[in-house]
Amino acid sequence: MITGKPPVVGVLALQGDVREHLAALREQGVDAVPVRRPEELADVDGVVLPGGESTTIAKLAARFGLLEPLRTAVRSGLPAYGSCAGMILLADRILDAPPDQETIGGLDVTVRRNAFGRQVDSFESEIALNGIDGGPLHAVFIRAPWVEKAGAGVDVLGRVVGGPADGKIVAVRQGNLVATSFHPELTGDRRVHALFVDMVRASLASTQSTEEGGS
Numbered sequence: 326m327i328t329g330k331p332p333v334v335g336v337l338a339l340q341g342d343v344r345e346h347l348a349a350l351r352e353q354g355v356d357a358v359p360v361r362r363p364e365e366l367a368d369v370d371g372v373v374l375p376g377g378e379s380t381t382i383a384k385l386a387a388r389f390g391l392l393e394p395l396r397t398a399v400r401s402g403l404p405a406y407g408s409c410a411g412m413i414l415l416a417d418r419i420l421d422a423p424p425d426q427e428t429i430g431g432l433d434v435t436v437r438r439n440a441f442g443r444q445v446d447s448f449e450s451e452i453a454l455n456g457i458d459g460g461p462l463h464a465v466f467i468r469a470p471w472v473e474k475a476g477a478g479v480d481v482l483g484r485v486v487g488g489p490a491d492g493k494i495v496a497v498r499q500g501n502l503v504a505t506s507f508h509p510e511l512t513g514d515r516r517v518h519a520l521f522v523d524m525v526r527a528s529l530a531s532t533q534s535t536e537e538g539g540s
Contacts, residue, residue, distance in 0.1 A: 330356075331354055331355050331356050332355045332356070332370040332371065332522070332525045332526060332529055333355065333356045333357075333358060333368060333369045333370050333371075334350050334355045334356070334357050334358070334369060334370060334371045334372070334373065334521075334522065334525060335357075335358050335359070335360035335365065335366060335368075335369035335371070335372045335373070336350070336357060336358070336359055336360060336372070336373045336375060337360050337372060337373065337374050337375060337382070337386070337391070337395075337411075338359035338360055338361050339361065339381075339382055339385040339386060339389065339391075340377045340378060340381050340382050340385060341375035341376050341377025341378070341382065341410060342375050342376050342377065342508065342510055342511065343359060343375055345375075345508075345510035345511060346373045346375050346408075346510045346518075347359065348510075349509070349510050349515055349518045350373065350518055350522065352515055352518070353515065353518055353519055353522040354522075355522055355525070360372060360391075361389060361391075362389065362390070362391070363390055363391055363394040366391065366394050366395065366398060367394070369403075370403075370404070370525050370528070370529055371403065371404035371405065371406070371521065371522075371524070371525035371528070372395070372398070372403060372404070372405050372406075373405070373406045373407075373408070373411070373521070374405060374406070374407040374408070374410070374411030374414050374415065374429070375408060375409075375410070375411055375510070376408050376409035376410050376411065376467065376508050376510075377409075377410045378410060379410040379413040379414055379422075379426070379438065380422075380423060380426050382410055382414060383414060383426060383427045383428065386429075387427065392427065392429070395429045396429050396430060396431075399415070399429055399430070399431040399502065400431065402500075402501055402528065403501065403528075404501040404502070404521065404524045404525045404528050405429075405431070405501065405502050405503075406502075406503050406504065406517075406518075406521040406524075407432075407502075407503075407504040407505075408504070408505050408507070408508055408509065408510065408517075409466075409467065409468075409469055409470065409505070409506060409507065409508055411504060412432075412436060412470055412472075412497075412504035412505065412506055413428065413436050413438055413470050414428050414429050415428070415429055415430065415431050415432045415502055415504050416428055416430070416432050416434050416435065416436040416472075416504075417430045417431070417432060417433055417434065417435075418434070418435040418436070419435070419436055419437075419438060420435060420436070420437040420438065420473060421437055421438045421439065421440075422438050431499070431502050432479065432497065432499050432502050432504060433475070433476030433477075433478055433479055433499060434472045434473075434474065434475050434476065434479055434497060434499075434504075435472070435473045435474040435475075436470045436471070436472055436473065437470055437471055437472075437473045438470050439468050439469075439470065440469065440470050440471040440473075440490075440493070440506075441466055441468070441469045441471065441490060441506075447465075447466055447467040447468065447469075448466050449463060449464065449465050449466070450463075450464050450466065450485065450486075450488075451463060451464070451486075452464040452483045452484075452485070452486075452495060452496070452507065453483060453486075454482045454483040454496055454516075454517070455480070455481070455482045455483065456482060456498075456520065457482075457516050457517070457520060459516060462507075462509065462512075462514050462516060462517070463512050463514060464495070464505075464506075464507035464508075464509070464512075465507055465508045465511045465512060466495075466506060466507050466508075467508060469495070469506040469507060470506055471485075471490065471493040471494060471495055471506050472493075472494035472495070472497055472506075473494075475494060475497055476499075478499055478500075479497050479498070479499045480497065480498045480499065481494050481496070481497055482496035482497060482498055482503075482505075483495050483496035483505070495507060501524060501528055503517075503520065503521055503524065505517060
């Protein structure tokens, strides 16, 4: 990265609410670009995996030759944010999934697909997130997953409070990876995107410091 240039953050643009993520990211002062091919992925400093249909996104990623490059990039430390279906794609383990469903992996979590029910069971709630100031976020859940179990190295950022899903984990972070069950791109609250962009900037600064130290 050339000093002074904004970070480049890609949004996996195979299916789902891509435009909303691109708009939210651009509000954070980054160069937000759609990613559909491996060569486009190679040019980004971070990537967003949007909501949509996780099985469809995984199949399209494989068809476009993106699945393995995404796995390699995430394992190599590329910052990634997954919302709803994106959380499923980042999970190492999935419950209630088709036997052939593939993931990118990287998050040491077990995620239950469609945990909150069908489309008609979509709902909105207030969720407080650790590490994000300004009070609870207004969260939109659409056929959303939740984290059934998180590994020891995973920070739980947010849980449902009240109702039948009380205590269920809906936001997590592990290193350069962050995921939410809900869709912050569908509201005017940009704090989750701001958190992710801060992660991307920190990753770039760390990489640049390492490169300068080795020169």
